[in-house]
Amino acid sequence: xxxxxxxxVAITALAACVPRNISxxxxxxxxxxxxxxQKVIASIGIxxxxxxxPGVTASDMCxxxxxxxxxxxxxxxxxxxALVFLSxxxxxxxxxxxxxxxxxxxxxNSVACFDINLAxxxxxxxxxxxxxxxxxxxxxxxxxxxxxxxxKVVSDKDKVNFPLYGDAGTATLIESGQENKTAFFxxxxxxxxxxxxxxxxxxxxxxxDKDTVMLREREDNNFRTEHHIYMNxxxxxxxxxxxxxxxxREMLKKTNLDxxxxxxFFFHQANKFMTDFIAKKLKIPLEKVPYCLDKFGNTSSSxxxxxxxxxxxxxxxxxxxxLVGFGGGLSWGTACLDLSESYIIELFEY
Amino acid sequence: MEKxxxxxxxxxxxxxxxxxxxxxxxxYEEWSSLVQLSLIAIVxxxxxxxxxxxxxxxxxxxxxxxxxxxx
Numbered sequence: 001x002x003x004x005x006x007x008x009v010a011i012t013a014l015a016a017c018v019p020r021n022i023s024x025x026x027x028x029x030x031x032x033x034x035x036x037x038q039k040v041i042a043s044i045g046i047x048x049x050x051x052x053x054p055g056v057t058a059s060d061m062c063x064x065x066x067x068x069x070x071x072x073x074x075x076x077x078x079x080x081x082a083l084v085f086l087s088x089x090x091x092x093x094x095x096x097x098x099x100x101x102x103x104x105x106x107x108x109n110s111v112a113c114f115d116i117n118l119a120x121x122x123x124x125x126x127x128x129x130x131x132x133x134x135x136x137x138x139x140x141x142x143x144x145x146x147x148x149x150x151x152k153v154v155s156d157k158d159k160v161n162f163p164l165y166g167d168a169g170t171a172t173l174i175e176s177g178q179e180n181k182t183a184f185f186x187x188x189x190x191x192x193x194x195x196x197x198x199x200x201x202x203x204x205x206x207x208x209d210k211d212t213v214m215l216r217e218r219e220d221n222n223f224r225t226e227h228h229i230y231m232n233x234x235x236x237x238x239x240x241x242x243x244x245x246x247x248x249r250e251m252l253k254k255t256n257l258d259x260x261x262x263x264x265f266f267f268h269q270a271n272k273f274m275t276d277f278i279a280k281k282l283k284i285p286l287e288k289v290p291y292c293l294d295k296f297g298n299t300s301s302s303x304x305x306x307x308x309x310x311x312x313x314x315x316x317x318x319x320x321x322x323l324v325g326f327g328g329g330l331s332w333g334t335a336c337l338d339l340s341e342s343y344i345i346e347l348f349e350y
Numbered sequence: 351m352e353k354x355x356x357x358x359x360x361x362x363x364x365x366x367x368x369x370x371x372x373x374x375x376x377x378y379e380e381w382s383s384l385v386q387l388s389l390i391a392i393v394x395x396x397x398x399x400x401x402x403x404x405x406x407x408x409x410x411x412x413x414x415x416x417x418x419x420x421x
Contacts, residue, residue, distance in 0.1 A: 039382075232403055234390060234401075234402065234403040235403050237387050237390060277395075
């Protein structure tokens with residue numbers, strides 16, 4: 001059972017950026033008529049999202065977020081002992097992106113650097129690994145860089161996915177020696193649902209060739225290549241409906257908390273229809289569920305840190321918050337932690 | 351069945367009186383991928399039953415939904 005407890009480790013700072021370019025669903029020509037457009041926007045709750053310029057990657061935005069964090073927090077870069085990069089839109093298939101960020105950030109060669117590839121549960125999973133590293137004697141500070149550029153993998157002729165996804169880059173600093181801080185993580189997987197959200201082409205199972213790059217008509221008049229993100233909305237919805245409330249209740253049980261004592265629930269910003277439904281099922285008042293998806297869309301694994309940065313400074317008390325990630329894999333997890341002393345750097349544009 | 355039609359009338363934005371058990375609901379004007387999710391959500395919430403994508407391929411009429419819920 002992957003239930004993890006860490007003492008005296010905490011997030012000490014967070015930073016995030018979004019691209020300047022705005023894609024407004026109200027102006028998108030993907031919808032067949034105005035009434036469909038209105039209904040989709042009302043249901044998914046996404047008015048607009050951001051997208052990067054060609055040539056800009058998730059790691060570029062993560063680099064900018066990390067630079068901002070290290071500079072504003074006056075972090076001694078020689079104290080960073082591990083750097084973790086988590087994304088599904090890494091720079092290359094190989095090598096890993098984390099070492100390049102070590103070099104760009106001017107960190108020493110004795111930093112442990114590696115990538116993690118997970119979907120929308122990624123922030124919770126990645127954070128658990130950073131907390132574990134930070135708990136090891138000798139590791140002082142861990143830098144967790146998490147960003148996505150789904151604008152590069154979404155088909156603009158796919159009515160299901162195109163209105164949803166946005167780009168973002170985030171940086172989280174994790175440190176030990178934080179007295180009276182306890183964090184809990186509870187992690188889950190169900191690989192039998194691996195086909196529900198996927199980019200099929202370009203990996204070892206389906207190498208790219210002239211066939212995989214062909215734009216083809218798929219279900220419901222949506223057009224994609226095998227290098228575009230595919231989502232089976234119904235199966236993902238059913239998965240989230242069943243597993244997310246279960247996992248939240250399980251975390252409350254394991255930590256002897258009730259939902260009232262949790263100040264805020266930072267859900268992965270999938271779409272408003274889904275998260276509202278989950279909150280309703282758990283009887284969580286909506287004012288305890290911060291959102292930024294109206295402005296930035298679903299930024300996949302980076303949606304939780306982006307929401308903390310974008311909304312966190314206006315929230316009253318972050319001493320006991322739950323992070324809830326869920327998505328492709330299928331993979332999901334929750335974390336319960338204290339962000340009251342985490343320094344949140346103002347969101348900026350890349 | 352009346353209760354089910356009442357519930358479905360909300361998501362299809364139709365008058366319950368204009369809906370019959372034999373209706374093929376995928377032919378309704380309002381049918382869309384979003385309405386699919388609403389249907390799944392409402393059945394899950396009101397009846398505690400999960401309709402998968404595969405199930406939905408074999409569910410064509412309102413009677414089929416009724417039978418699926420009461421299976």
